[in-house]
Amino acid sequence: MEELRVLRSGVCSTETGNGEVDVYSCNDSDVSSADHLVVMVHGILGSPLDWQFAANLFVQRLPDKVFVHRSERNAKLTLDGVDIMGERLAEEVIDVIKRKPNLTKISFLAHSVGGLVARYAIGKLYRSPCNESGDILARNQCIQVSNGTIANLEPMNFITFATPHLGSRGNKQVPFLFGVPAFEVLARHVIHLIFRRTGRHLFVVDNDEHKPPLLIRMLEDDGEYRFMSALRSFKRRVAYANVGSDHIVGWRTSSIRRNNELPKWEDCVNEKYPHVVHEERCKACIPDKDKSATGDECLDELEEELVTGLSRVPWEKVDVSFHESRIKFAAHSIIQVKDQQVHSEGADVIQHMIDHFHL
Numbered sequence: 001m002e003e004l005r006v007l008r009s010g011v012c013s014t015e016t017g018n019g020e021v022d023v024y025s026c027n028d029s030d031v032s033s034a035d036h037l038v039v040m041v042h043g044i045l046g047s048p049l050d051w052q053f054a055a056n057l058f059v060q061r062l063p064d065k066v067f068v069h070r071s072e073r074n075a076k077l078t079l080d081g082v083d084i085m086g087e088r089l090a091e092e093v094i095d096v097i098k099r100k101p102n103l104t105k106i107s108f109l110a111h112s113v114g115g116l117v118a119r120y121a122i123g124k125l126y127r128s129p130c131n132e133s134g135d136i137l138a139r140n141q142c143i144q145v146s147n148g149t150i151a152n153l154e155p156m157n158f159i160t161f162a163t164p165h166l167g168s169r170g171n172k173q174v175p176f177l178f179g180v181p182a183f184e185v186l187a188r189h190v191i192h193l194i195f196r197r198t199g200r201h202l203f204v205v206d207n208d209e210h211k212p213p214l215l216i217r218m219l220e221d222d223g224e225y226r227f228m229s230a231l232r233s234f235k236r237r238v239a240y241a242n243v244g245s246d247h248i249v250g251w252r253t254s255s256i257r258r259n260n261e262l263p264k265w266e267d268c269v270n271e272k273y274p275h276v277v278h279e280e281r282c283k284a285c286i287p288d289k290d291k292s293a294t295g296d297e298c299l300d301e302l303e304e305e306l307v308t309g310l311s312r313v314p315w316e317k318v319d320v321s322f323h324e325s326r327i328k329f330a331a332h333s334i335i336q337v338k339d340q341q342v343h344s345e346g347a348d349v350i351q352h353m354i355d356h357f358h359l
Contacts, residue, residue, distance in 0.1 A: 011059045019072040020092065021048045022099075023055040025063035034067045036105040036359060037153065039093055041071045043112025043162075044078045044198060050111060053337040054350045061354050067103065069096045074117065081197030082113070082214055086120025090151075093125060097151055106150050107157035107234075107357070111336045112249060113198065115163025119218060122158070123227035125151040147233040148226075155234040156358050161336050161349075162242055166253040166306045167215050168202040204302050216302065219309030231313055235358050238316040240349065243277060245322055245331040255317050256310050265319055273352045275345065278319035285311040316356075320349050 012026040024031050038058060040051035048070035055068045073092040074085045097103055110118040127149045149155065200206040204213040211217065218227040231237065241255035243265055252259060265277040287308045322331045325345050333339070334346040 009056075009060045010063065011056050013055075019048065019075060020096075021055075021070040021072065022096070023059050023068040023070065024066075025059055027063060030064040031067070032102070033064045035103055036066045036107065036156065037093075037096065037100070037103045038066050038068045039071060039089075039096070039106065039108050039118070040068065041089065041108065041110035041114035041118045042075070042078075043110075043114045046078065046111065046114070047075045048072045050336060050338045051109070053340045053347070054109065054353075057347075057350060058354060062357075062359070065359050067100060069093075071114075078113065079198050082116045082120055082201045084197070085117040086124060089117055089121040090124040093121065093151055097153065103153055105156050105359075106153040107155075107159070109157075109159045109161070109353070110163060111161045111338075112163055112332065113202070115160035115165065116201070116215070116218075118158070118160075119227065119231060120214075120225075122150050122155075122230035122233075123218065123222075123225040126226040126230035126233065127152060128226070128229070148229060150230060150233065155230075157236055157238065158231065158234040159238040159240070159353060160254075161240045162246055162249045162254050162332055163239065164202060164249045164253045165239065165256050165310055166303050167204045168249070168253065169204050169300070169303065204306075213302070215306060216309075219306065228309075228312070236316060237313060238318060238353070238356075240318045240320055240335060240353070242331045242335055243319050243321045243323075245325075245328040246335075247329060248332040251319075255319060256307055256315060257317070258304075258307055263319065265321065273348045275320050275322055275348055276318060276352055277321045278317075280317045280319075282311070282315045282317060284314050287312070318349075318352065320346075322346070 010026045012024055014022045024034060040055060042048065042050045051070045055070055058066055058068050071089060071092055073088040077088070078085065108118045108122065129148045147155070197206070201214050204215055206213050208214075221227060221229050239255055241251055242249070243251050246254070251262060255262070263278050263280065268277040270276050320335055322328045322334050322345060325331075325334065327334070327342070330343065334343040335349055337343045337346045337350055
């Protein structure tokens with residue numbers, strides 16, 4: 001049974017029987033013309049409520065353009081593993097598209113571990129632009145026309161907020177471990193006792209069926225899962241990252257950088273978006289196997305493989321700081337305005353994301 005709610009500023013929401021929430025304009029003509037599906041994915045131990053502020057603001061600003069879905073399928077089940085959550089999310093997206101057949105475009109907004117779940121889901125949902133039975137010339141021509149689709153929709157924006165793209169195993173990647181190597185090594189061995197399969201995936205210590213760790217496998221197309229082709233198919237990929245005060249996810253892993261690539265930001269002043277302290281457009285980087293890519297002693301081999309693999313596609317990187325906030329210790333939640341009453345300082349970051357959103 002669906003429950004319709006009318007929110008302020010002409011925004012309506014419908015909650016399905018299993019807790020999923022669609023957010024859209026209350027104007028029927030806007031709903032008819034809105035053809036861009038925006039899927040919002042929460043993080044570990046999260047829920048659809050985490051994206052309530054961003055979803056409502058999105059529809060207020062773009063009422064006739066976007067149809068927002070706040071994902072719920074993984075709520076209360078976020079310890080099952082990135083792969084299982086990704087499968088559920090993929091099924092959820094297909095169900096949404098069936099309910100609204102006029103959709104033509106798709107974007108993802110994901111917080112924390114939700115970014116990894118979304119990357120897995122798009123690998124499952126990716127459809128090649130080429131007929132598998134076509135010859136090589138036809139395929140090359142086809143690739144020039146299109147990069148493929150996600151669930152038969154045109155992929156537009158893939159945006160993550162404080163997502164541990166490089167996992168959580170590296171030095172200072174989980175700030176509350178204080179960068180103490182002994183604590184970080186210990187965490188790799190006990191994390192599954194707390195966060196189960198999801199923890200194994202985050203610390204890159206899983207070896208299901210003697211396969212490489214999942215985050216490493218997600219750097220390539222893996223059988224029916226076209227992880228990298230899917231990520232590459234989006235018009236843009238954006239990583240929002242906290243430069244500090246995020247005690248859950250470190251700056252390096254959320255911004256897909258090595259230590260020596262982290263920018264200086266302290267003197268930045270941005271009047272329109274006060275908490276955005278640095279923006280960077282990174283071109284795709286083809287690794288040179290004959291050269292050491294880093295010289296950064298903080299990166300182990302797996303982390304280096306992750307940053308190198310993800311850098312093969314272009315990224316926009318947006319660095320955010322709440323260092324002057326009275327609750328800066330909650331930066332991991334402020335960046336997405338998880339609770340509007342408590343985390344409202346992050347509203348300019350959400351506005352920045354909407355203002356730069358490709359329609």
